[in-house]
Amino acid sequence: MEDTDTAPGLGDDGLTPGWAPPPVDAIDTAKAHPARIYDCLLGGKDHFEVDRQAAEVVLKALPGAREMVRENRAFLGRAVRHLAEAGITQFLDIGTGIPGPGNTGDVARSIRPDARVVYVDYDPVVAVHSRALLAGADPELTAIVVADVRDPKSILDSPAVGEVLDFEKPIAVLMVALLHFIKPEEDAHGIVATFRDALPPGSAVVISHGTDGGDPETSAEARKGWDNATSQFTVRDRDDIVALFDGLELALPGVVNVPLWRPEGAVREDWADIWFDGGVGFKR
Ligand SMILES: C[S@@+](CC[C@H](N)C(=O)[O-])C[C@H]1O[C@@H](n2cnc3c(N)ncnc32)[C@H](O)[C@@H]1O
Structure with a gap:
């Protein structure tokens, strides 16, 4: 583990990126970070005062934000399980967040131990926590x-990607x-297309994305929580999110509010209050 993740990732001090391009910076406790705001909303412990303040701004406008991130996390688990059951054994999890229980590896390996x-x-910060959690991996x-x-x-x-993943075989x-941390001018569509084009047939792309829930004013208030963070929050509507899957075949039920994506139990009645859309697209 040590060699793989330090060589292409972190520098000698374990915190400074060794090779990654800007705007990666060293751990900054004075500025809120999306991963730590998310951790705070999820009820985790890996955040600082500045992140708690940001989360408070979000929660003040949108008290349901904690439920939203929990449902998003549950969507991730169901999507990974679905793909592992469909035979996919390789996962490239971008925007991992601070790993908690039910992370991609946990779910995938519960079905495919060799994932x-x-x-x-x-x-x-995510790399440091991931490294601690995955020390024995x-x-x-x-x-x-x-x-x-x-x-x-x-x-x-990245050498680490090439060492662990085989691009001749399907990858999720x-x-x-x-992608709501990608500004309109930063071309989320082009980013997804670059990955899609690099993947072999049988691969899949999993996306979830924040929406304004049909209430742009409340959404704008809540998004102020990220105004002073390292990345700001851009909502996209259903059509824009569907367009991110261009060139891919959407698995049923398509792009939906995340609680509606292949639920494993009863669907919450207030699913429309979960302002995340998600879906899974396959490259054929
Ligand atoms: C809201 S968290 C989502 C975590 C996890 N994927 C989940 O859904 O449970 C978003 C993550 O994306 C990361 N992120 C934001 N912008 C990024 C970028 N431009 N490149 C890589 N990661 C980014 C943040 O650091 C954070 O860990």
Whole structure:
């Protein structure tokens, strides 16, 4: 593990990115970070005061935000399970977040014990936590890479990605609750297309994305929580999110509010209050 994740990812001090391009920075406790705001909303412990303040802004406008991120996380689990059951054994999880129970590797390996997983995030805090959590992981099967999805080629060309994943066999690329951190001018569509084009047939792309829930004013208030963070929050509507799957075949039920995506139990009645859309697309 040590060799795989330090060589392409972190520098000698374990915090400074060794090779990744800007805007990756060292751990900054003075600025809120999306991964730590998310952790705070999820009820985790890995965040700082500045992240709690940001989460408070979100919750003040949108008290249901905690439920939303829990449902998003549950969607991630169901999507990974679905893909592992469909035979996919390789996962490239971009915008991993601070790993908690039910992370991609846990779910995938509960079905495919030999699943290969590369975690990618631009936040060095995520890499530090991932490394601690995955300390005993088999380095042939797992890697952690610090990189920015706005430079997709830096991820595809990363030595750790090439060592763990075989691009001759199907790979699931996860961009779960990630692309709303890509501004309109940063071309989320082009980013997804770059991964799609690099994948072999049988591969899949998993996306979930924040929406304004049909209430733009409340959404704008809530999004102020990210105004002073390292990335801001851009909502997209259903059509824009469907368009991210261009060139892919959407698995049923298509792009839906995440609680409606292949639920494993009763669907909550207030599913429309979960302002995340998600779906899974296959490359044929
Ligand atoms: C809301 S969390 C989602 C975590 C996890 N995917 C989930 O859905 O449970 C978003 C993650 O994306 C990461 N992120 C945001 N912008 C990024 C970028 N440009 N490149 C790589 N990671 C990014 C953040 O650091 C954070 O960990």
